[in-house]
Amino acid sequence: MPKPRRDAATTPKTAAKVQLTPEDWLRAAEQVLVDKSIDGVRVDALSKDLGLTRGSFYWHFKDRDDLLRQLLQRWRDRATEQIIDRFERRNIKPRDLIRDLLKLPLHGENARKAASTELAIRAWARRDEMARHFVDEVDSKRQAYVAQCFSALGFDIPESRTRAFMLYAFLLAESLLAEDGGQSQHEERQQALESMLLRKLD
Amino acid sequence: MPKPRRDAATTPKTAAKVQLTPEDWLRAAEQVLVDKSIDGVRVDALSKDLGLTRGSFYWHFKDRDDLLRQLLQRWRDRATEQIIDRFERRNIKPRDLIRDLLKLPLHGENARKAASTELAIRAWARRDEMARHFVDEVDSKRQAYVAQCFSALGFDIPESRTRAFMLYAFLLAESLLAEDGGQSQHEERQQALESMLLRKLD
Numbered sequence: 001m002p003k004p005r006r007d008a009a010t011t012p013k014t015a016a017k018v019q020l021t022p023e024d025w026l027r028a029a030e031q032v033l034v035d036k037s038i039d040g041v042r043v044d045a046l047s048k049d050l051g052l053t054r055g056s057f058y059w060h061f062k063d064r065d066d067l068l069r070q071l072l073q074r075w076r077d078r079a080t081e082q083i084i085d086r087f088e089r090r091n092i093k094p095r096d097l098i099r100d101l102l103k104l105p106l107h108g109e110n111a112r113k114a115a116s117t118e119l120a121i122r123a124w125a126r127r128d129e130m131a132r133h134f135v136d137e138v139d140s141k142r143q144a145y146v147a148q149c150f151s152a153l154g155f156d157i158p159e160s161r162t163r164a165f166m167l168y169a170f171l172l173a174e175s176l177l178a179e180d181g182g183q184s185q186h187e188e189r190q191q192a193l194e195s196m197l198l199r200k201l202d
Numbered sequence: 203m204p205k206p207r208r209d210a211a212t213t214p215k216t217a218a219k220v221q222l223t224p225e226d227w228l229r230a231a232e233q234v235l236v237d238k239s240i241d242g243v244r245v246d247a248l249s250k251d252l253g254l255t256r257g258s259f260y261w262h263f264k265d266r267d268d269l270l271r272q273l274l275q276r277w278r279d280r281a282t283e284q285i286i287d288r289f290e291r292r293n294i295k296p297r298d299l300i301r302d303l304l305k306l307p308l309h310g311e312n313a314r315k316a317a318s319t320e321l322a323i324r325a326w327a328r329r330d331e332m333a334r335h336f337v338d339e340v341d342s343k344r345q346a347y348v349a350q351c352f353s354a355l356g357f358d359i360p361e362s363r364t365r366a367f368m369l370y371a372f373l374l375a376e377s378l379l380a381e382d383g384g385q386s387q388h389e390e391r392q393q394a395l396e397s398m399l400l401r402k403l404d
Contacts, residue, residue, distance in 0.1 A: 037239025162394040169375030192364040
């Protein structure tokens with residue numbers, strides 16, 4: 001991002017305003033959501049944390065609701081991007097895609113952070129209509145992609161849907177539960193599930 | 203806990219104090235945890251909500267930490283009770299137990315409330331050592347019971363552990379995800395998983 005040019009006429013306050021992008025506000029809001037809760041995401045508190053006036057907030061957002069909606073949109077786009085990216089790599093066999101999905105990076109700092117954000121959003125969605133809407137959209141989009149994979153392997157629609165649900169449940173659980181048992185148990189589970197999901201039922 | 207005796211010298215304020223049990227405080231705290239976040243669970247705010255003085259709080263709890271610990275203990279006991287109860291019903295075949303676990307009531311008002319509480323506790327546990335400890339304990343206790351079931355069916359230890367993880371993942375996902383597809387898809391998934399989990403892998 002190009003930094004705005006400061007000239008003699010720019011007061012320090014105006015300079016601070018234009019140096020922060022909407023993304024900076026969204027990142028700060030997301031951090032408060034994870035560390036506290038959505039109720040902690042307030043224009044006055046955020047402005048204070050960022051050392052800015054409330055006015056600087058309205059430079060970028062219509063109101064608090066606008067910030068919350070953008071926060072959810074940003075999360076949705078990132079949350080589905082990982083799966084969609086995999087689908088758009090051409091020449092990859094459905095079986096490899098499934099193996100690949102089962103290995104989605106679940107640990108490490110970034111994955112942990114993403115999981116914390118997702119969990120905070122899910123908790124928020126249990127009592128907020130707008131958040132619920134985005135969470136449902138993400139859940140069904142991800143499952144639809146996975147189901148498509150199983151269909152490509154020749155499973156019929158209900159079978160594909162069921163298998164997609166299970167693969168998705170596995171990924172949710174891997175990101176929710178503690179890393180007990182560590183890497184070797186994780187791989188053991190992953191292989192067992194792969195083998196179950198790829199087999200035809202009687 | 204024996205209730206303190208009320209006599210003529212008891213002021214109305216004292217009467218209000220003794221009419222509330224620790225359970226009343228814990229229930230109120232849990233509601234705040236779900237509706238706001240753990241940061242909202244504060245002695246002053248709770249006392250105000252309950253129309254009592256801060257002093258009445260210290261009648262039952264040493265401090266805020268004591269309240270939080272009891273909140274977690276209460277959740278742990280309830281969260282594992284459901285599974286343990288099933289295990290203690292004698293003369294039930296392991297195969298039926300597994301079927302029974304897959305049908306754990308996941309919807310309805312009480313289940314939804316329990317799921318919201320659990321989700322709020324999981325979100326809290328991502329940034330709090332004490333909460334993490336209780337969540338890990340619950341997750342491993344539930345999985346250990348389920349694994350025991352698979353062992354009783356003749357699966358070896360790694361197979362039982364893997365299957366327990368999957369069954370547990372399924373239950374987590376069913377409680378986390380929206381009820382899309384409704385009852386018929388739920389039953390379809392349940393039957394497919396049951397059939398996968400009870401089959402020996404090559």
